Amino acid sequence: MTMTRIDGKTVFGIDVGGTTVKCGIFSKEGELLYKDEIPTRTQEKGRFILGDISRHIEELEKKFSIDRGDVLGIGYGVPGPVQEDGVVNGCVNLGWGKVAVAEESRKLNGGIASAAGNDANVAALGEFWKGAGKGSGSMLMITVGTGLGCGVIVNGRVVFGAHGAGGELGHIPLVTGLTEPCNCGKTGCLEQAASATGIIRAAQRKLRQSDAPSTLRSLDHFMARDVVDAARNGDALADEVLNYSCRYLAQGLAVAAGVVDPEMYVIGGGVSKAGDFYLDKIRAAYRELAFYASRDAKIVQAALGNDAGMYGAARLVLDSLEA
Amino acid sequence: MTMTRIDGKTVFGIDVGGTTVKCGIFSKEGELLYKDEIPTRTQEKGRFILGDISRHIEELEKKFSIDRGDVLGIGYGVPGPVQEDGVVNGCVNLGWGKVAVAEESRKLNGGIASAAGNDANVAALGEFWKGAGKGSGSMLMITVGTGLGCGVIVNGRVVFGAHGAGGELGHIPLVTGLTEPCNCGKTGCLEQAASATGIIRAAQRKLRQSDAPSTLRSLDHFMARDVVDAARNGDALADEVLNYSCRYLAQGLAVAAGVVDPEMYVIGGGVSKAGDFYLDKIRAAYRELAFYASRDAKIVQAALGNDAGMYGAARLVLDSLEA
Numbered sequence: 001m002t003m004t005r006i007d008g009k010t011v012f013g014i015d016v017g018g019t020t021v022k023c024g025i026f027s028k029e030g031e032l033l034y035k036d037e038i039p040t041r042t043q044e045k046g047r048f049i050l051g052d053i054s055r056h057i058e059e060l061e062k063k064f065s066i067d068r069g070d071v072l073g074i075g076y077g078v079p080g081p082v083q084e085d086g087v088v089n090g091c092v093n094l095g096w097g098k099v100a101v102a103e104e105s106r107k108l109n110g111g112i113a114s115a116a117g118n119d120a121n122v123a124a125l126g127e128f129w130k131g132a133g134k135g136s137g138s139m140l141m142i143t144v145g146t147g148l149g150c151g152v153i154v155n156g157r158v159v160f161g162a163h164g165a166g167g168e169l170g171h172i173p174l175v176t177g178l179t180e181p182c183n184c185g186k187t188g189c190l191e192q193a194a195s196a197t198g199i200i201r202a203a204q205r206k207l208r209q210s211d212a213p214s215t216l217r218s219l220d221h222f223m224a225r226d227v228v229d230a231a232r233n234g235d236a237l238a239d240e241v242l243n244y245s246c247r248y249l250a251q252g253l254a255v256a257a258g259v260v261d262p263e264m265y266v267i268g269g270g271v272s273k274a275g276d277f278y279l280d281k282i283r284a285a286y287r288e289l290a291f292y293a294s295r296d297a298k299i300v301q302a303a304l305g306n307d308a309g310m311y312g313a314a315r316l317v318l319d320s321l322e323a
Numbered sequence: 324m325t326m327t328r329i330d331g332k333t334v335f336g337i338d339v340g341g342t343t344v345k346c347g348i349f350s351k352e353g354e355l356l357y358k359d360e361i362p363t364r365t366q367e368k369g370r371f372i373l374g375d376i377s378r379h380i381e382e383l384e385k386k387f388s389i390d391r392g393d394v395l396g397i398g399y400g401v402p403g404p405v406q407e408d409g410v411v412n413g414c415v416n417l418g419w420g421k422v423a424v425a426e427e428s429r430k431l432n433g434g435i436a437s438a439a440g441n442d443a444n445v446a447a448l449g450e451f452w453k454g455a456g457k458g459s460g461s462m463l464m465i466t467v468g469t470g471l472g473c474g475v476i477v478n479g480r481v482v483f484g485a486h487g488a489g490g491e492l493g494h495i496p497l498v499t500g501l502t503e504p505c506n507c508g509k510t511g512c513l514e515q516a517a518s519a520t521g522i523i524r525a526a527q528r529k530l531r532q533s534d535a536p537s538t539l540r541s542l543d544h545f546m547a548r549d550v551v552d553a554a555r556n557g558d559a560l561a562d563e564v565l566n567y568s569c570r571y572l573a574q575g576l577a578v579a580a581g582v583v584d585p586e587m588y589v590i591g592g593g594v595s596k597a598g599d600f601y602l603d604k605i606r607a608a609y610r611e612l613a614f615y616a617s618r619d620a621k622i623v624q625a626a627l628g629n630d631a632g633m634y635g636a637a638r639l640v641l642d643s644l645e646a
Contacts, residue, residue: 081616089616138485140582152582154477161584162461165616172581173574173612176499184615190581251496258495258513259463259475259582261484289496292507293404293412293488 006033006064012074013126013314014053015119015306016040018093021053024310025060028072028318030130034064035310046095054108073113073317076101077122077309081164086116089164115317119309121158121167124151126312127266131303138262141302142169142249144224144269147183148191148198151312154260157319169252170195194249196224196271203227203241212237228274243281250285257294268302275301329356329387335397336449336637337376338442338629339363341416344376347633348383351395351641353453357387358633369418377431396436396640399424400445400632404487409439412487438640442632444481444490447474449635450589454626461585464625465492465572467547467592470506471514471521474635477583480642492575493518516571519547519594526550526564535560551597566604573608580617591625598624 006025010033015022020037027033038056041048061068078101080091086102105114117125124133124141133139137156143149148170152159159166170191171184180201182189192198200223203216214237215230216222230238253265265286271278283299290297304311329348333356338345343360350356361379364371384391401424403414409425428437440448447456447464456462460479466472471493475482482489493514494507503524505512515521523546526539537560538553539545553561576588588609594601606622613620627634 150581154482154583155480157478159477159583161617162586162620163584163616165580165584165614166582168581168584168614168616170581171614172578174497174578186612186614255495255497255578256582257488258473258491258493259489259579260477260482261486261488261491263485289509291488291491291494291509293486293491294484297485 004064006066009070009072010066011072011314011318012057013310013312014074015077015122015309015313016049016079016094017119018042018079021049022306022310023053023056023060024307024314025064026311026314030311030315032307032311034060035307040094042093042095045097046091049094050101050104050108054105057109068110068112071112073115073321074105074109075122075313075315075317076105076114076116077119077313078116079119082116082118082160083164084160086114088116113317113321115320117158117160117313117316118151118164118167120149121151121160122312122316123149123268123308124153124167124266124312125158125315126304126308126310127268127302128153129315130311131308132266132300133264136263138260139264139266140253140256140260140262141266141268142252144194144196144249144267144271146195146197148195149269152256152260152262158316169256172252172255174251174255175248190248190252193245194252196269199224199227199241199245199271202244203238206237206241210237214238224271225274228271228278232274232277242278246278246281247285250282251289253282253286253299254289254291257290257297261294262297264298264300266300266302268308272301327387329389332393332395333389334395334637334641335380336633336635337397338400338445338632338636339372339402339417341365341402344372345629345633346376346379346383347630347637348387349634349637353634353638355630355634357383358630363417365416365418368420369414372417373424373427373431377428380432391433391435394435396438396644397428397432398445398636398638398640399428399437399439400442400636401439402442405439405441405483406487407483409437411439436640436644438643440481440483440636440639441474441487441490443472444474444483445635445639446472446591446631447476447490447589447635448481448638449627449631449633450591450625451476452638453634454631455589455623456587459586461583462587462589463576463579463583463585464589464591465575467517467519467572467590467594469518469520471518472592475579475583475585481639492579495575495578497574497578498571513571513575517568517575519592522547522550522564522568522594525567526561529560529564533560537561547594548597551594551601555597555600565601569601569604570608573605574612576605576609576622577612577614580613580620584617585620587621587623589623589625591631595624
C-alpha cells in the first residue's frame with residue numbers, strides 16, 4: 001500500500017489486542033485503504049493505550065493529508081465485555097478495569113464519533129460486512145483460538161447482550177466428563193473442548209489414557225494444527241480427538257440455532273485454516289444435532305483473517321451514527 | 324366487559340390455537356378492551372380458519388361500532404414456524420401446510436395491515452410489552468407445557484430466525500441418557516426433560532426404576548403439577564425428579580445467555596404457576612451454570628397467562644407498521 005493522500009470520508013477501525021493495536025483506515029463503503037499496527041503498552045493498568053492510539057491517528061491524518069472533518073468516526077474492538085454504550089468492564093489482557101472507551105476516545109480525538117465492542121463481536125461484524133457473511137441477514141461467528149471467541153449478528157446488528165455477554169458461546173455449559181476448571185471458574189464450558197487449547201488438552205488426555213499408537217507421541221510439544229494434520233494423515237487417535245472437539249462445537253452451533261436460528265455460521269481462527277477437513281466434521285455433526293428447520297444453515301470458513309476486527313470496528317461506529 | 328362502543332384506533336390480536344381462536348381488541352397503547360373466542364375449524368386442512376376469523380372481526384366491528392378505518396391492523400399467533408414475512412411453514416395442529424397468513428388476512432379483511440408470528444414468539448412479545456418483561460430491553464420467555472415454547476426478544480423485537488426457528492429452545496440438544504425420541508425425531512431435546520410431559524415421563528421412569536416410597540405411587544395417572552405438589556409436600560422422589568427437570572431448564576437458559584445474554588427470563592405455562600418453589604430451583608441451577616456476567620439476570624413468572632398471545636399478536640402488527 002503506497003499512497004500519499006487519502007481523499008473523501010474515512011473511518012478508523014482499531015483492533016486493540018494484548019500485544020499490538022491494529023489500525024485500519026477505511027472508506028465509508030468499507031474499503032480498507034491502509035493498515036498498520038503499534039505496540040500495546042499494557043504498563044500502569046493500560047493507561048497509555050487510548051492516548052497512544054489517538055496520537056497514531058493524528059500521525060496518520062498528517063501522513064495521508066486527511067482532513068479531520070472527513071473522519072466519520074473511530075471504532076474499537078477490545079478483548080473484554082463491552083456494553084452497548086462503549087463502556088468496558090475489565091480487560092485482563094490490557095490491564096484495564098472499567099474504562100469508558102467510546103467517551104474517552106471522543107475526548108482524546110476532538111469529539112469524533114466513537115464506538116467500542118468486544119473483539120469477537122466486532123470480528124463477527126467485520127465478516128458480516130465484508131467477509132464470509134457478506135450479503136446474509138444474520139450470522140454467528142466462532143473464532144477457534146486459545147479460547148473460543150464468538151459474535152452474534154441478528155437483524156444486521158451485533159447482539160451486545162444486557163450484560164455485555166452476547167456471543168459468549170465459549171462459556172456455555174455443555175461439556176461433560178471434565179474435572180479441570182475453565183479460566184472462567186466453571187467446569188464444562190464449550191471452549192474446554194472446542195478451542196485450540198481444548199483440542200491440545202483432549203489429545204494429551206487421550207495419549208495418557210491409551211496405548212494406541214499415534215504420531216503425536218513423537219512430538220515434545222504440539223499445537224492444535226498438529227492434531228489436525230495428524231488426523232488428516234490417518235492418525236486414528238488424533239482423528240478421534242478432533243471428532244470429539246468438532247462434535248461439541250457443532251452442539252454449540254445447534255444450541256445457538258435454537259436461540260437465534262442464524263442464516264449461517266462462520267468459523268475463524270488458526271484451526272479453521274485446515275479448511276474442509278475440519279469444517280466437514282462440524283457440518284456432519286451439526287446436521288445431526290440441529291432442529292430440522294435450521295439444519296441446512298451454511299457453515300463456512302472466515303475470509304478476513306486478522307483484519308476482521310478492524311473491519312468490524314469501523315462498521316460498528318458507522319452503525320452508531322445511523323442509530 | 325360490558326361496552327357497546329369502542330372509540331379510537333384499535334388493533335386486533337388473534338391467538339390461533341388447535342381448539343379455539345382467542346380474539347382480543349386492543350387500544351393502540353396496548354389496553355385489552357374486549358376478548359372472546361371462537362372454535363378452530365381444523366376440518367379440510369384448516370381452510371376455514373382465516374375466513375372464520377375475518378367474519379368474527381366484522382361481527383365485532385359491528386357490535387362495538389368500530390369504524391374499519393380505525394383498525395390499525397390484525398396480528399396473529401399461530402402454532403408453527405413463521406417467517407418474518409408472515410408465511411407459515413406448516414401447522415400440524417391446524418392442518419395447515421404452507422399458508423401466507425399475513426397476505427391472506429389482508430385479502431380477507433379489505434387490505435388491513437396484517438402480521439403473523441409463531442405462538443410462543445408472540446406470547447413472549449406480549450409479556451415483553453405488557454407483562455412480566457415490561458420495561459426490559461431484552462428477554463427470553465419459556466412456556467412449560469406439553470412441549471416447551473420459547474420466544475426471544477432482542478433490541479425490542481422478536482427474533483424470527485432465518486428459517487422461522489428463532490426461539491426453539493425446546494429442541495436444543497442437551498439431555499443425556501435418554502433413549503426415547505422427541506416428537507421432532509431427535510433424541511436429547513431440552514423439552515424431553517423440561518416440559519410438563521418431560522416431568523411426567525421422568526417421574527414414571529423413576530417410579531419404575533426404584534423402590535423408594537412416593538405419594539405418586541398411589542395415583543393412577545398424574546400431571547406435572549402433581550409432581551410439583553408432591554415435591555413441595557416433602558416427597559423425596561418427586562423432588563429429585565423436579566430438580567432434574569429444573570436443572571436442565573436452567574442449563575437451557577445458561578446456554579441462551581451465552582448467545583443473546585438477555586436482561587431477564589420469563590417462565591410461563593401451567594407448571595410455572597407453582598411459583599417460587601419451582602422458580603427457585605431454576606434460579607439456583609442457573610446461577611451455578613451461567614457465565615459470570617449473565618449470572619444476575621432475573622428469572623420471573625409470566626404475568627399475562629393465556630392472554631399473552633393476543634397481546635403479542637397485537638404488538639407484532641404494530642411493530643410491522645413502524646418497520
